[in-house]
Amino acid sequence: MATAGNKGANIRSDCFVTLELTDRGGLEISLDSKVGALYGDSINTLAEEILAHFGVEHARLLIEDRGALEFVLAARIEAAIKACVETDKEYLPDLIPKSQVQNTKDRYRRSRLYLPGNSPKLMLNAGIHQPDGIILDLEDSVAPGKKDEARLLVRNALRRVDFYGAERMVRINQLPMGLDDLEFVVPHHVNLILLPKCESAEQVQQVDARIAEIAARHHIEQPIYLMPIIESALGVVNAYPIASASETVVALAIGLEDYTADLGAQRTESGHESFYARGAVVNAARAAGIQAIDSVFSNVSDMEALRAVVKESRSLGFDGMGCIHPRQIKVVHEAFAPTENEIEKAKGIVQAFDQATSQGLGVVAIGSKMIDPPVVKRAQRTIDLAIRSGLLSKNWQDTPEG
Amino acid sequence: MTIKYVKNAVGRMIPTEINGKPVIPFQGPHGYKTTGWKYGPPIRTCGDYPDDGDKRVADLKTALAKAGLKDGMTISTHHHFRNGDLVANQVFQAAAELGVKDLVWFPSASFPCHEPLIEYLEDGTIHHIEGSMNGPLGRFASQGKMRGAGVLRSHGGRYQAVQDGEVVIDIAVIAAPAADPFGNANGLTGPSACGLLGFALADSQYAHNVIVVTDHIVPFPCIPWQVQGNNVDYVVEMDQIGIPERIVSGTTRITKSPDRLYIAELTAKFCEAAGIIRDGFSFQAGAGGTALAIGNYFGEIMRERSIKARFARGGSNQYLVELLDQGLVEHILDGQTFDLEGVRSMRENPHHVDTSPFTSYNYHGKGNFASMLDVVILGATEVDLNFNANVVTHSDGYLLHGIGGWQNCLFGKNVILPIPLFRDRIPVIRDEVTTICGPGELIDVIVTERGIAINPRRTDLIEGTKDANLPVKTIHELKQEAERICGVPQPAQFTDKVIAAIKWVDGTVIDVVRQVKE
Numbered sequence: 080m081a082t083a084g085n086k087g088a089n090i091r092s093d094c095f096v097t098l099e100l101t102d103r104g105g106l107e108i109s110l111d112s113k114v115g116a117l118y119g120d121s122i123n124t125l126a127e128e129i130l131a132h133f134g135v136e137h138a139r140l141l142i143e144d145r146g147a148l149e150f151v152l153a154a155r156i157e158a159a160i161k162a163c164v165e166t167d168k169e170y171l172p173d174l175i176p177k178s179q180v181q182n183t184k185d186r187y188r189r190s191r192l193y194l195p196g197n198s199p200k201l202m203l204n205a206g207i208h209q210p211d212g213i214i215l216d217l218e219d220s221v222a223p224g225k226k227d228e229a230r231l232l233v234r235n236a237l238r239r240v241d242f243y244g245a246e247r248m249v250r251i252n253q254l255p256m257g258l259d260d261l262e263f264v265v266p267h268h269v270n271l272i273l274l275p276k277c278e279s280a281e282q283v284q285q286v287d288a289r290i291a292e293i294a295a296r297h298h299i300e301q302p303i304y305l306m307p308i309i310e311s312a313l314g315v316v317n318a319y320p321i322a323s324a325s326e327t328v329v330a331l332a333i334g335l336e337d338y339t340a341d342l343g344a345q346r347t348e349s350g351h352e353s354f355y356a357r358g359a360v361v362n363a364a365r366a367a368g369i370q371a372i373d374s375v376f377s378n379v380s381d382m383e384a385l386r387a388v389v390k391e392s393r394s395l396g397f398d399g400m401g402c403i404h405p406r407q408i409k410v411v412h413e414a415f416a417p418t419e420n421e422i423e424k425a426k427g428i429v430q431a432f433d434q435a436t437s438q439g440l441g442v443v444a445i446g447s448k449m450i451d452p453p454v455v456k457r458a459q460r461t462i463d464l465a466i467r468s469g470l471l472s473k474n475w476q477d478t479p480e481g
Numbered sequence: 482m483t484i485k486y487v488k489n490a491v492g493r494m495i496p497t498e499i500n501g502k503p504v505i506p507f508q509g510p511h512g513y514k515t516t517g518w519k520y521g522p523p524i525r526t527c528g529d530y531p532d533d534g535d536k537r538v539a540d541l542k543t544a545l546a547k548a549g550l551k552d553g554m555t556i557s558t559h560h561h562f563r564n565g566d567l568v569a570n571q572v573f574q575a576a577a578e579l580g581v582k583d584l585v586w587f588p589s590a591s592f593p594c595h596e597p598l599i600e601y602l603e604d605g606t607i608h609h610i611e612g613s614m615n616g617p618l619g620r621f622a623s624q625g626k627m628r629g630a631g632v633l634r635s636h637g638g639r640y641q642a643v644q645d646g647e648v649v650i651d652i653a654v655i656a657a658p659a660a661d662p663f664g665n666a667n668g669l670t671g672p673s674a675c676g677l678l679g680f681a682l683a684d685s686q687y688a689h690n691v692i693v694v695t696d697h698i699v700p701f702p703c704i705p706w707q708v709q710g711n712n713v714d715y716v717v718e719m720d721q722i723g724i725p726e727r728i729v730s731g732t733t734r735i736t737k738s739p740d741r742l743y744i745a746e747l748t749a750k751f752c753e754a755a756g757i758i759r760d761g762f763s764f765q766a767g768a769g770g771t772a773l774a775i776g777n778y779f780g781e782i783m784r785e786r787s788i789k790a791r792f793a794r795g796g797s798n799q800y801l802v803e804l805l806d807q808g809l810v811e812h813i814l815d816g817q818t819f820d821l822e823g824v825r826s827m828r829e830n831p832h833h834v835d836t837s838p839f840t841s842y843n844y845h846g847k848g849n850f851a852s853m854l855d856v857v858i859l860g861a862t863e864v865d866l867n868f869n870a871n872v873v874t875h876s877d878g879y880l881l882h883g884i885g886g887w888q889n890c891l892f893g894k895n896v897i898l899p900i901p902l903f904r905d906r907i908p909v910i911r912d913e914v915t916t917i918c919g920p921g922e923l924i925d926v927i928v929t930e931r932g933i934a935i936n937p938r939r940t941d942l943i944e945g946t947k948d949a950n951l952p953v954k955t956i957h958e959l960k961q962e963a964e965r966i967c968g969v970p971q972p973a974q975f976t977d978k979v980i981a982a983i984k985w986v987d988g989t990v991i992d993v994v995r996q997v998k999e
Contacts, residue, residue: 091905114906116877116997117970146905149968175965203966204740207930241966405739 081162083228084155085197086143092200094147098159101137106130112144125149129156132170150239151199151232158228171234177241178268182302184329187211187464188370189399189415190408191248195220197229202236206243208405214248217260218275226252230263237267246270248306254282258289265290266297270304271329276337277307278314280324287325304329306372310337315356318363330370330398333360336377348384350391361396375401382410389414416468417461425465426475428458433476484979491869491917493992499982500609500629507991510891510920515845515987520646522687534663534701536716541568541694542575544715545652548690550576553583553608554651557688559680560590561656561668561817565727568656568694568719570594573601581606585629587648588612589639589680590883594727602627611648612639613873613883614981622980623879625996631880631981633873636680636816637842637849637889638986643683645845647988653684653691655708656722660695664713665706668818669828671697673723676797676818676827678707679837685712696722707835735777735800736770740901740930745771747951748858748899748928749778754949755942757856757895760788765857765890766795768819771899772858773800783809794841794854797823797833805832814850816841816886842889844986849889857893861900863914866956868921868936870898871914873983876907878915878973878997880981888986891923895942902929908963908970910934910956915973917992918983927956934959974998 086095094112101107108126110119126140140159144152150172157170191212194201197220205213215236221229233249249264250273251257257274264272274286283305290303305328307321314321315338322331335346335353344352357373364371373392376385389411392400400411417425427445432455435443443450465471486494489506497504505513530536538544550556556576558569569588576584582605586598589612596617601607609629614622622631634642642648657666658673668675673696685691685708693708694717703710736742748771752758758779766776776793777800783789784807792812795801799822804810806826814834818824827833841850851857861870862882872887874880890896900909909929925942927934932954935943946953954962975995985991 114877114970116973117907118968120971121968146907148906148966204930207743208739406742 081159083158083162084147086145091145092147092151092203093198094142094144094152094155096143096155096159097141098156098163099139100135100163101139103137105137106135107139108142109140110142110144112142114144114146121149122152125152126156129153129170130160133157133160133164133166133168135160135164147199148203148239150235154231154235155228158231161227161231172239174238174268175241178238178247179301180242180244180247180268180270182246182270182304184302184304185370186246187399187467188246188330188372190402190411191372191399192245192402192405192408193220193250193375196233197221197225199232199236202240205405206241206245208408209243210245210402210405210408211399212246212248212271213242214250214273216250218250218252226256230260234263234267237264237269248273250275251286254285258285261286261289261293265293265303266299268301270301272303272305273332274305274307275334276310276314277321278311279317280320283307283321283324283328287327290327303327306330306332308332308334309356309360310334311341312338314338315359318359319366322363322367322369328367328369330372331360331364331367332372332401333357333374335374350388357395357397365396370398371396373397373400375403376407377403379404379407382406385410386414412468416470417465421461422465422471425458425461428455429462430476432458489989489991491920491991493917495990495993496979499632499979499990499993504982505989507985507989510923510985513987513989515645517645519644520649520687522689534710536664536710536713537662538715538717541571541654541692541717541719542578544692544717545572545575546579547715548652548692550579550581550652552581553585554581555585555587555611555649557587557650557653557684558589559655559678559684560588560592561675561678561680562673562723562728564592564594565673565724566592566594566656567724568654568722570597572654573598573606577601577604577606583608586610586612587650589636590885591615591618593617613885614880615883616881619880619882623994623997624999625976625978625980627980630979631994632984633884633981634984635842635884635888635986636838636886637844637851638884638984638988640683640838640843641845641986641988642984643687644839644843645988650684650688651690653681653688655681655684655691655693657693657695657708658722659697659699659703660693660716661699661701661703661710662716663701664691664693664708664710664716665701665703666693666695666708666710666713667703667705668707669705669824671695672721672725673697673728674725674821674824675723675728676824677815677835679816679835681708682837682839685709690714692717694719694722696720734770735773738770741771742774744899744901744928744930745774746778747930747933748775748897749782750949751897751926751928751933751946751951752779752856752895753782754946754951755895756945758782758788761791762855763790763792763794763853765851765854765893766793766798766801767858767860768796768798769860772860773798775858775899776800776804780804780807780809794836794850797827799823802826805830814841842886842986844889849892851886851889852892854890854893856895856897857890858897858899859887859890861898861909863909863911864898864900864924864927864956865911865914865921866960868924868927868956869914869917870919870921870924871916872918874916874994876911876915876970876973878975878995880994884918884983888919891919895926896924897926897928898924899928902931902959902963903967906967908960908967910960910963912960916983916994920991927959929959931962932959
């Protein structure tokens with residue numbers, strides 16, 4: 080007998096399935112569903128289809144459903160079957176076209192919202208809060224005994240959930256387990272893999288190689304980027320080799336909970352114990368030409384404290400921060416938004432560039448000062464961010480006031 | 482006997498008779514014109530009442546017996562104590578002890594605390610309920626177990642029905658937090674203070690017999706008298722009439738759900754973009770977690786723009802009182818009160834105005850306050866592609882909520898329903914709603930976490946918000962999105978038995994609820 084999923088008074092949008100293989104008698108499916116009057120028939124049909132897909136002919140299946148969507152039901156039933164039956168098959172829900180997000184190395188990664196990999200409810204509406212990225216987490220938020228079913232749920236979520244344009248990230252487990260996680264995510268429109276507790280360039284290369292191998296097998300052409308997370312003293316020491324280990328590494332993140340534990344220090348509000356590590360991570364990331372991403376702030380009800388933390392984070396040179404609650408996203412975005420001064424400066428540069436281009440000039444100058452192409456690019460990014468943050472009108476060039 | 486059906490103006494098949502009384506089918510929001518005179522209760526003489534003004538009797542049972550309680554009578558109560566009411570159950574316990582049968586219970590609303598009444602519905606003491614049936618009572622009715630059909634009315638519709646004589650109340654039992662022996666009563670003081678007693682107004686004016694029940698008797702005069710003693714027959718003292726912490730129930734807190742807060746914020750942004758929030762505007766402040774959050778966002782916008790609202794209509798609550806105290810709202814027009822802070826402010830701040838279903842909601846009157854509101858925020862369990870909405874049944878067919886002031890508020894200038902696109906896999910936007918409670922022509926905007934749908938009739942709102950960078954979609958697009966996520970639900974199964982009628986504000990029947998096939 081095998082079970083999968085979650086149940087309990089507070090569980091919603093999930094189900095708990097119990098499967099028992101039998102010798103004869105065919106399939107006996109019982110459904111106890113909160114939405115049985117509306118989806119009972121379709122849930123039964125789905126269960127039969129999945130059991131048939133895996134060649135299960137005689138079994139008792141109990142589904143205790145609290146409004147789980149089809150991709151959740153499918154993942155739970157598949158997990159229960161795989162706990163009973165040895166099989167290489169997969170039951171894959173259709174890929175929705177919107178699950179393919181075009182990605183670039185330098186896209187904004189101001190906020191990334193952590194979603195526990197075995198809790199479907201939080202996944203469904205994650206995208207509406209417009210984080211730059213969402214992270215389906217297979218590591219710390221999933222209990223050791225639930226890793227197998229979480230992999231299937233995360234796989235199905237990647238195929239079925241519209242995250243409304245957010246970069247689709249997965250945090251795999253620490254190596255070596257994490258290498259096996261990749262099989263469940265790489266073929267399913269993932270954009271970026273977070274590699275936790277990373278301590279060496281070699282680990283990055285291992286992940287990179289496995290991704291390349293799976294991608295080639297599944298004809299995946301989209302780039303899949305890496306964000307190693309530094310969470311130990313050794314990781315901090317090796318930050319630069321890690322950051323520059325591969326072309327696919329686009330950002331380097333720091334995880335302070337584990338880092339301070341590794342140091343044997345208490346995590347404080349002022350954060351002085353991690354000051355060196357944060358500086359080292361930012362420095363290594365910049366040296367490698369990639370983004371530096373800060374840890375998470377764990378007090379989800381104190382927005383003012385969060386604002387202060389993000390401001391400091393930005394002043395240290397970080398490009399973004401982790402979020403563990405959707406309400407944090409807005410605060411993080413506001414704090415990472417460009418200042419008025421920066422916007423004004425950027426406007427001047429972009430305008431000078433546009434003028435030079437329209438006049439066919441190869442060289443951009445403000446007054447007598449020459450402007451290099453990277454500076455223009457940076458100014459354009461600032462403008463873009465200002466527009467996204469609602470600080471500048473999309474048509475700022477049309478109106479004299481901006 | 483075969484039942485005859487007619488199709489009403491929203492296309493629903495309505496029986497021509499319910500509980501043996503003829504039915505007038507819904508004819509459009511303003512379609513049905515009535516004539517005639519208001520109902521009048523019987524004339525009484527002072528000689529039959531004590532000269533010293535002391536109308537107290539020993540207990541509730543005595544009062545009911547003196548009021549002439551007998552089989553088939555209509556007994557009313559009101560719901561100011563919400564889920565903390567201790568009186569309604571005792572009324573029917575006393576009736577059962579007196580051996581009376583086939584009563585009609587006519588509450589202004591029922592709550593889960595009234596579940597014990599199922600016993601009296603089963604033993605025949607109560608024949609049926611005319612009033613909202615929340616939770617357990619609704620489920621009981623949906624299973625086809627009630628002897629008669631329920632009749633659901635809005636708060637305004639209840640007043641209208643009493644005023645027009647469509648419902649004749651034989652005995653009204655008014656639970657009052659404070660009263661004097663003459664029967665003057667209010668809701669402002671005493672251990673069960675609930676604010677005001679507006680929902681009992683019609684009962685006190687039109688019932689043949691009025692019993693005031695209190696756990697806090699004060700010497701004459703009890704002022705202000707929200708219920709006037711001159712309308713009262715008997716006064717009963719009791720140890721406890723309500724459970725204070727349930728009178729002020731936990732539902733009146735701002736939501737913490739990030740998804741609902743997002744919808745609230747989007748709703749406020751929409752109102753601002755549409756130009757609804759301007760100096761001197763007015764709004765209805767609902768009691769749900771999302772509606773409370775919207776009130777808060779309105780406050781932020783007003784503060785930022787240094788403008789204020791002329792009035793807010795609502796259940797007073799701590800958040801609304803805060804806006805009043807900060808001068809962002811000039812007056813609160815109270816229909817009921819949702820927390821102790823609201824009750825306190827009502828006692829102390831003269832900028833509260835006591836209202837009742839007569840002043841705010843009654844459709845058979847010379848105007849009412851609801852239609853003057855610039856914006857009302859309401860909920861719904863389902864909305865169809867024509868913006869018709871349901872607020873009483875769930876998609877599985879069960880009757881689980883009352884109408885409250887919902888229908889009456891649809892006459893506000895801008896009616897906005899902030900609702901999640903789906904709840905536990907159940908899509909909110911449907912081809913057809915299970916029960917139509919409000920016609921689509923009165924519902925203007927649906928705000929969901931996945932986009933805003935504006936009723937095509939409101940070209941002004943569509944035009945006014947088109948440059949605001951809001952996620953405006955068609956209602957068809959929203960329905961498609963919900964079905965892509967949830968799948969298309971199968972229709973719920975019903976028997977032919979009508980278990981409840983849904984009245985429109987004018988006494989016509991807009992829809993009926995059928996027994997769920999289990």
